[in-house]
Amino acid sequence: MADDRPIRRTLRIAEVAKLAGVSTATVSRALTDPGKLRPKTLALVEEAVRRTGYTPNLAARSLRARRSMVVLVVVPDIGNPFFADVLRGVEEALSAAGYGLLIGNLGPGAHKPAQVLDIVQAGQVDGVLLLNGNVPRDAERSLDRMDVPLVAICEAIPGVTFPQVEVQNREAARQAAELLIGLGHRRVAYLSGPAGNILEAERFGGFCEGLAAAGIAGPVARYRGDFTFAAGGAAAEEFLRAAERPTAVFAANDEMAIGFLKTVRAAGIAVPEALSIVGFDGIAFADYVEPMLTTFRQPRRALGNEGARLLVEAMGGHPSTARVRMPVELLVRASTGPLLG
Amino acid sequence: MADDRPIRRTLRIAEVAKLAGVSTATVSRALTDPGKLRPKTLALVEEAVRRTGYTPNLAARSLRARRSMVVLVVVPDIGNPFFADVLRGVEEALSAAGYGLLIGNLGPGAHKPAQVLDIVQAGQVDGVLLLNGNVPRDAERSLDRMDVPLVAICEAIPGVTFPQVEVQNREAARQAAELLIGLGHRRVAYLSGPAGNILEAERFGGFCEGLAAAGIAGPVARYRGDFTFAAGGAAAEEFLRAAERPTAVFAANDEMAIGFLKTVRAAGIAVPEALSIVGFDGIAFADYVEPMLTTFRQPRRALGNEGARLLVEAMGGHPSTARVRMPVELLVRASTGPLLG
DNA sequence: CTGAAAGCGCTTACAG
DNA sequence: CTGAAAGCGCTTACAG
Helix, strand or coil, rough: CCCCCCCCCCHHHHHHHHHCCCCCCHHHHHHHHHCCHHHHHHHHHCCCHHHHHCCHHHHHHHHCCCCCCCCEEEEEECCHHHHHHHHHHHHHHHHCCCCEEEEEEEECCCHHHHHHHHHHHHHCCCCCEECCCCCCCCCHHHCEEEEEECCECCCCCCCCCCEEEEECHHHHHHHHHHHHHHHHCCCCEECCCCCCCCHHHHHHHHHHHHHHHHCCCCCCEEEEECCCCCHHHHHHHHHHHCCCCCCEEEEECCCHHHHHHHHHHCCCCCCCCCCEECCCCHHHHHHCCCCCCCCCCHHHHHHHHHHHHHHHHHHHHCCCCCCEEEECCCECCCCCCCCCC | CCCCCCCCCCHEEEEEHHCCCCHHHHHHHHHHHHHHCCCCHHHHHHHHHHHHEEEEECCCHHHCCCCCCCCEEECCCCCCCCHHHHHHHHHHHHHHHEEEEEEEEECCCCHHHHHHHHHHCCCCCCEEEECCCCCCCCCEEEECCCCCEEEEECCCCCCCCEEEEEECCCHHHHHHHHHHHHHCCEEEEEEEECCCCCCHHHHHHHHHHHHHHHCCHHHHHHEEECCCCHHHHHHHHHHHHHHCCEEEECCCCCHHHHHHHHHHHHHCCCCCCCEEEEEEEECCCHHHCCCEEEEEEHHHHHHHHHHHHHHHHCCCCCCCCCEECCCEEECCCCCCCEEEC
């Protein structure tokens, strides 16, 4: 039978100590550094903890020990499935190391950089994981001048010295060019992400390199996008209006590739017979559009895991300047094919 | 020119008080309850805060004030885009009320219920938002016996008294039946979510009711699923093997509907000519499959907003037993059509 | 290996 | 309206 009395939330370390017949210092040690105690003493405390169901008050612990065991994760958009997957990896690694996860959503209508800075300045977190491609700052403050470990993942941040984990964007984009060229395409277009975005710059740069290596000056068109489905549709409208259309498109992410695909097919363009399309990211949906999308699968969970791991090390006093660049996997599907006619 | 010195993290309230020429009590009041101060005194403090860039230490504040201004959000799977969208709404409302957001991921390989209970017992959060359809408990403890405000959203929890926010699952499922019947279908199938899931039960129940109202005994087939793409594909295999196939399928969510759609189309089944498909949720991707999926759009962000709002009220000492049931919107698309032949 | 005691940085009755 | 002071519940030098 379960006991139906509400659990007393105000159980303190002193009561556990009393029950175990030791000092509060000993209880504290049993909980944070059991190796320091005699096995016999430890057993006494453990039994008392078990019997009382004691859990230390974290505010008190964090005030006294000057660490919170919480990490702030700054995401550009918590609603984006790409980041959700990365967060899964982050959560896994942090939770295994005993850290909690505070989410800072730097998207439109959400947190402002100042709020992120406040959280750090308030001593609320022991480290910050940045998925947003820049160092949060306001008029007076900048996160990298606060004394807190930082790690950037997914989107690299140029010119900083803290660890970063990203994928081989440039190499992959180059590979996209090679794939299309190998299929006979020469009039290729590029569907870009938001201007100023580092991923965008890397992917565009790599794509151009790949083209150049085959003696192609560059894409015949560069459509402006912002990583959304809608941007893909808009780019497709532009494509459809062109006098001489490209025969292949490389989109800087899957959402845009899918938006593009839908609009051109609705207009009667056969994919891949008349147009090849390549995306980037390898989101789950890429498997369910028709035709299945050729794309690059990012190791989203591994990105999150590795970033969290580096942050845990830094918080433990082992900072690094590691710059990890993980490979992506090209998935050749039905949305790309040889140039016909 | 920005000042490049690292920000001193150890600025305390005493220094601000000294600079303003007041007591620490006054600084504290200026920050938490400015109405209590004379405008002149308040201005003095504000100027000192501005000049020093002071941010109170939250561990100290939370230890002394006995509240943390942080909410624990328990999600079944942080990687699921559906929840990510709801979280966006939650984050919005909580952040506007000054609360932070701690994520507890109760998915496989992530947090265990015991960890959630520990967080609450440690006084780390002022309230808990449950998106997982049950009350976390372990061998000795149950969250609803801890003295903390609770609100359930998305998945209702039977038999509890705290506020809940869900959608009109039963009504919508009934409407799905009516839609299909109106199109002439009588041999309809149901693709279910995981057994024991409350959403699943409501949607199945409503669907059966809708059929019954038209004199149909029930679905001719009930495929077992678990809300994943893969489950949809597996159900489709079962569908394809049937001697006499249903002419319409209602899936308990969009992912399964999309998985089903892909597999039957690959097998040469024309949708909607030979088979109508209805999903549930209205995820973004439902707009990008071919044919576009008929589904019910859930107000994901609004669900999150409303749930967070109720929790903020409860944490402010205004508990309610509100049970909000938000409407969903039927989106009739190309995946449903009249029975032909 | 263990304990007594100071103190982390706030908030809040209490008093005036 | 404001201040002096106690105290939230821990951890950790320090001493033994």
